[in-house]
Amino acid sequence: MKKGSSASELPTSNFQLPTHIAIIMDGNGRWAAANKKAIREGHKKGAEIAKETVKSCLNKKIKFLTLYAFSSENWARPEEEVKDLINLLRLYLADDAEALIKKNIRLKFIGDIKAFPEDVQKKCSELEKKSSLNPELTVSIALNYGSKQEIANALQIIKKKNEVSTIENIGKYLYTAELPDPDLLIRTGGDHRLSNFLLWQSAYTELYFCDTFWPDFNETELDKAIEEFSRRERRFGTRK
Ligand code: IPE
Ligand code: IPE
Ligand code: MG
Numbered sequence: 533m534k535k536g537s538s539a540s541e542l543p544t545s546n547f548q549l550p551t552h553i554a555i556i557m558d559g560n561g562r563w564a565a566a567n568k569k570a571i572r573e574g575h576k577k578g579a580e581i582a583k584e585t586v587k588s589c590l591n592k593k594i595k596f597l598t599l600y601a602f603s604s605e606n607w608a609r610p611e612e613e614v615k616d617l618i619n620l621l622r623l624y625l626a627d628d629a630e631a632l633i634k635k636n637i638r639l640k641f642i643g644d645i646k647a648f649p650e651d652v653q654k655k656c657s658e659l660e661k662k663s664s665l666n667p668e669l670t671v672s673i674a675l676n677y678g679s680k681q682e683i684a685n686a687l688q689i690i691k692k693k694n695e696v697s698t699i700e701n702i703g704k705y706l707y708t709a710e711l712p713d714p715d716l717l718i719r720t721g722g723d724h725r726l727s728n729f730l731l732w733q734s735a736y737t738e739l740y741f742c743d744t745f746w747p748d749f750n751e752t753e754l755d756k757a758i759e760e761f762s763r764r765e766r767r768f769g770t771r772k
Pocket of ligand 1: 557558559560561562563601602603606617721
């Protein structure tokens, strides 16, 4: 898509855009198998699609995008795959991420990044710092993220500080403290589960599942999800 233009044809008036979209980018492995490629190639294409999706969200004036890139359970994958993923992350941070923050995007990392090599951790903090005042779109990348761990961690901090575990206070100690809860959560790849992603934050999030493998996801698919979101009636427990 050309800079400054939007290939999407979403209606403009009276159209409820989600403020915060979260995506479980699933299906890289199955895409690779279906296309007779190495899993590494699936992850590589997946990273490209992540970059394109950020650009699409920027063009659509979405304010927050949260991408599930590596779960705390993904360490259990074969060593070679984990190594490939970390190397790919290095490349993404050095190249794509740098390009994105030049477009006024704010980058955040959620999850326990201390588990990654030191150079990766350093690069993450550097990108966060450099982009912290960028106002257009906040992109949070979930790395070594596990929602149960995040909640347990928040409760431990609260206990240590001798504070009270109110809903507001728990939210304050989650990685997502400064983010609004997601309005729309998309999972690609055909599975209908949350896989330990944003369990607390998605209490009233609209869930959207599509069969497309993440490396085949594109702006048309994103528009479909947003359109479906705009047709949903969010009641938050009330009677409308
Ligand atoms: C998502 O794709 C990427 C990561 C979890 C890192 P998968 O690698 O899980 O792809 P499938 O689900 O095996 O097809
Ligand atoms: C969820 O996908 C994690 C990411 C997309 C990063 P998984 O492929 O790890 O989830 P499961 O194992 O199918 O639940
Ligand atoms: Mg998967």
